[in-house]
Amino acid sequence: MCFRPPGAAKNVKCPSCGMFNPPTLEKCRKCGTEVPKMITCPECGVTQSETNKVCINCGFNGKPGSGDPAKRK
Numbered sequence: 379m380c381f382r383p384p385g386a387a388k389n390v391k392c393p394s395c396g397m398f399n400p401p402t403l404e405k406c407r408k409c410g411t412e413v414p415k416m417i418t419c420p421e422c423g424v425t426q427s428e429t430n431k432v433c434i435n436c437g438f439n440g441k442p443g444s445g446d447p448a449k450r451k
């Protein structure tokens with residue numbers, strides 16, 4: 379994982395059954411489906427899967443100066 383979100387993470391919706399799970403859980407507590415952790419890009423604020431190596435919106439990869447400045451908030 380390259381970058382961490384500021385502040386508290388939100389509950390993550392199970393892609394299979396729609397159950398909201400605490401972000402600390404790796405599997406849905408209802409159906410057992412693996413739930414991707416969601417993080418917020420510190421540069422542009424877009425919420426996305428923690429498995430992304432770079433931000434899907436601005437391209438931020440955890441290094442200062444990376445990413446597209448035009449897409450930051």
Ligand SMILES: [Zn+2]
Binds near residue numbers: 393408
């Ligand atoms: Zn589920």
Ligand SMILES: [Zn+2]
Binds near residue numbers: 421
């Ligand atoms: Zn971003």
